[in-house]
Amino acid sequence: MLLFCSLLQIFLILLHHIMIYDFYYIFFKDFINYNKLFNFSAEEIFIILKVIIHNFRLTMNLSKKKKRNIIKIIKNRIKKKYIIEQLYGNKCHICGEFDTKIHLRTFDFSHFNSKKKKIDASSLFDTKSCSEIVKTLKDEVGAYICSNCHSVFDMEYLELINEIYDDKELIEKIKTDYHKIKMKFTAISDKMINNVKDPLKKTINITGNYKNYLFAIYYLSNQGIDITKKSIANYLGVDYDAVKSFFLRHRNFLEKYINFPYGNPTIYSLKIKGLKLISEIEYFINFYQTFQLEECINCNFNVRKKCIANSSNQCSHPIIKN
Ligand SMILES: [Zn+2]
Known part of the structure; x- marks a missing residue:
């Protein structure tokens, strides 16, 4: 009986630990x-x-x-x-x-x-x-x-x-x-x-920063600026050639979100699917930028809701430590 009680105790402590610290x-x-x-x-x-x-x-x-x-x-x-x-x-x-x-x-x-x-x-x-x-x-x-x-x-x-x-x-x-x-x-x-598919299996390798490109097009169009490779390059602070090569390499994927009309220069615009994705991304940016953790509120390394801790001796949170 004693053995069981201690085993049960250990199990409950472990369960508690798992539930709280995941x-x-x-x-x-x-x-x-x-x-x-x-x-x-x-x-x-x-x-x-x-x-x-x-x-x-x-x-x-x-x-x-x-x-x-x-x-x-x-x-x-x-x-x-x-x-x-x-x-x-x-x-x-x-x-x-x-x-x-x-x-x-x-x-x-x-x-x-x-x-x-x-x-x-x-x-x-x-x-x-x-x-x-x-x-x-x-x-x-x-x-x-x-x-x-x-x-x-x-x-x-x-x-x-x-x-x-x-x-x-x-x-x-x-x-x-x-x-x-x-x-x-x-x-x-x-x-x-039979009911189990692969909703997380990517068909292409996501290497580039798609989010930055989608947002660049979104902000430029809000400012009424023609969206060309040049204006995107200016907005992102990168070379024209970098933008050109990004569009070349990722055209198949980007075409789901961006119109690629004929023209010289090509003037891009967002498709409805692109606008929807941006709105979802913005929702999660806002959610996670303002996500309050009690343990962070009075922390010296939490400046304007931004964590400036970058090493384990500054923040004791396991996510930073591991
Ligand atoms: Zn059950």
């Missing part, structure tokens, strides 16, 4: 849970994520490598939420209590038989797309369930139950709970994975 989820949940998220293409999601990381004061001064890593972590959270919702809806399919919007971190992939576990589900997210992840998980035989249900559905723990408890009634109750979960447990099937 700061990647806490800070970026408004984007992860954005109801229009999957109206965006994978490329647009990536562009907006980059903008968020560049405008949020706790991440804006980090190195390129750290920024890339944070974007990857956020994308992994989005993948996990998307996969669970496509397979099971937004609640734990066993208890119906925990939901993916508030408790995403408490969902785990649970093997039907933990002794046959070959792969740790979380190791798949960095390199695989959503449809690839579910194919692999289907072969593992298991389901996404909340950690409450997972803790009861732990085979090894069930085998020890007679040694942990003396109370026969309690043992029966735990066994009943276990069997209830087992009955409801729906392992990922071929049919279920």
